[in-house]
Amino acid sequence: MPTGSEGTFAAMDHQAGAKPSPLPGWTESVIGNPAPTAPVRGFAVSDNLLALRTWGGNHAGRAALVLADPPYNARNRKDYLDDVDHRAWLEAIGERIELCVPLLRPDGILAVHIDDSEHAYLQVLLDGILGRERRLNTVVVKMSELAGVKIRYSDRMLPRLKEYVLLYGRGPASRLRPVVRRKDGAALARYLRYYAQVLENPDAPVEEWSVIPLVEAMARRGLPPGRDAQREFRLAHPERLVYRTNNRWFDTLPESDRPSTRFARLRSPWDVEYVWWEGKQMLFLADHLDEPLGDLWTDISTINVQKEGAVPLRSSKKPEALVRRLLELCSQPGDLVVDPWAGSGTTAAVAHKTGRGWLSCERDPTIAARALDRLASVVAGTDPTGETAATGWAGGGGFRVWHPCVHHEETAPREG
Numbered sequence: 001m002p003t004g005s006e007g008t009f010a011a012m013d014h015q016a017g018a019k020p021s022p023l024p025g026w027t028e029s030v031i032g033n034p035a036p037t038a039p040v041r042g043f044a045v046s047d048n049l050l051a052l053r054t055w056g057g058n059h060a061g062r063a064a065l066v067l068a069d070p071p072y073n074a075r076n077r078k079d080y081l082d083d084v085d086h087r088a089w090l091e092a093i094g095e096r097i098e099l100c101v102p103l104l105r106p107d108g109i110l111a112v113h114i115d116d117s118e119h120a121y122l123q124v125l126l127d128g129i130l131g132r133e134r135r136l137n138t139v140v141v142k143m144s145e146l147a148g149v150k151i152r153y154s155d156r157m158l159p160r161l162k163e164y165v166l167l168y169g170r171g172p173a174s175r176l177r178p179v180v181r182r183k184d185g186a187a188l189a190r191y192l193r194y195y196a197q198v199l200e201n202p203d204a205p206v207e208e209w210s211v212i213p214l215v216e217a218m219a220r221r222g223l224p225p226g227r228d229a230q231r232e233f234r235l236a237h238p239e240r241l242v243y244r245t246n247n248r249w250f251d252t253l254p255e256s257d258r259p260s261t262r263f264a265r266l267r268s269p270w271d272v273e274y275v276w277w278e279g280k281q282m283l284f285l286a287d288h289l290d291e292p293l294g295d296l297w298t299d300i301s302t303i304n305v306q307k308e309g310a311v312p313l314r315s316s317k318k319p320e321a322l323v324r325r326l327l328e329l330c331s332q333p334g335d336l337v338v339d340p341w342a343g344s345g346t347t348a349a350v351a352h353k354t355g356r357g358w359l360s361c362e363r364d365p366t367i368a369a370r371a372l373d374r375l376a377s378v379v380a381g382t383d384p385t386g387e388t389a390a391t392g393w394a395g396g397g398g399f400r401v402w403h404p405c406v407h408h409e410e411t412a413p414r415e416g
Contacts, residue, residue, distance in 0.1 A: 023054055025405050032379035032398025039334055039357025041399035043348065045368045048340045050404055051361035052099035063103045064335035067326060067347050069113040069318060089118065094125050096340055101129065103338050107173040109330040115163045123166060130168045136176055139165040141322065142298040165326065176329050180290040184299065192234050195241035195285040202240060207261040211242060234285060241285035244277050308386040309374035313344040320386030323350040331356060345371030349378050353393040375399065
């Protein structure tokens with residue numbers, strides 16, 4: 001029996017029993033146990049032109065997100081072709097994006113990964129396809145460390161540490177979903193030191209509140225003093241840690257409108273409620289532990305990314321944490337996500353772990369076999385890597401695998 005990823009997939013395909021697919025011109029096999037009520041999940045081992053055209057007839061207007069990770073045309077060594085004529089690259093990418101757009105819902109999002117090699121040209125291309133007014137954001141992502149191979153060329157060029165994600169809406173209703181994250185160590189430490197007062201009785205009427213110093217509150221509870229203990233207490237009770245700050249509206253209130261009690265709730269003319277604290281505004285630490293996500297992402301590690309899913313892919317593999325963030329930004333559980341360049345299967349793996357439907361395709365049979373092994377492990381609950389722990393994933397569900405009945409030659413840059 002064959003060994004390795006290709007042999008494993010061949011065994012799975014044989015066990016599942018390839019049979020004619022509901023899609024004309026394709027054979028179908030099943031991995032796991034797709035529930036009838038589950039979102040559509042499927043992997044096409046084929047050129048993405050063929051897959052996208054087929055999906056366009058079955059899933060048009062259903063995808064919340066197309067997450068595209070095309071070859072960058074970066075002219076470096078990879079597991080797939082990544083050095084073609086510039087005009088041929090643009091033409092090939094444009095043809096595929098044109099097929100992706102009809103798959104999107106009216107409020108859907110197109111997200112495309114790229115690096116410096118073709119970034120500017122790709123943005124102009126996407127502006128032409130979807131319209132400049134549909135460009136939502138260009139996200140800069142730190143994708144490498146300042147070490148290793150990149151240092152060899154630092155005498156003649158700056159090492160490349162970043163990549164981009166171009167985000168476009170299908171229509172005027174397209175919106176990115178608010179995402180917040182915990183402040184990083186330095187920013188969080190700066191906020192924590194200001195919150196040195198503790199609200200002792202938050203369930204009492206606001207006029208009866210009692211606020212005491214943090215040190216006193218900890219002493220009353222028999223807790224040890226010290227910075228580490230104070231930090232732990234603050235983070236354990238952020239809804240009780242409070243701070244006083246200036247409020248310009250309070251300063252304009254006439255004496256007759258000012259509360260007579262130490263604490264009070266006040267509603268502004270613009271319908272925002274504030275807590276009055278002896279002429280200043282009370283802030284709660286719980287409201288300031290997190291911060292909104294911006295367009296510069298430096299907090300996602302790429303160290304050991306090659307170990308995720310036990311699938312290697314040189315030079316272009318994305319961390320599951322990055323894909324999860326994009327899924328949360330552009331979709332919600334139950335939505336359909338389309339991945340025209342499957343590569344190692346990261347997008348499908350994370351979509352599955354987070355309860356989304358997915359459609360992926362990969363032309364190279366060796367790369368596809370690795371991705372399918374990875375996805376089979378996700379279904380079986382035997383993949384401990386990536387976002388498995390963070391999402392609480394323990395396995396389940398299934399997906400369909402499609403092969404075209406007739407081999408289609410590919411002359412344009414293939415997916416990676």
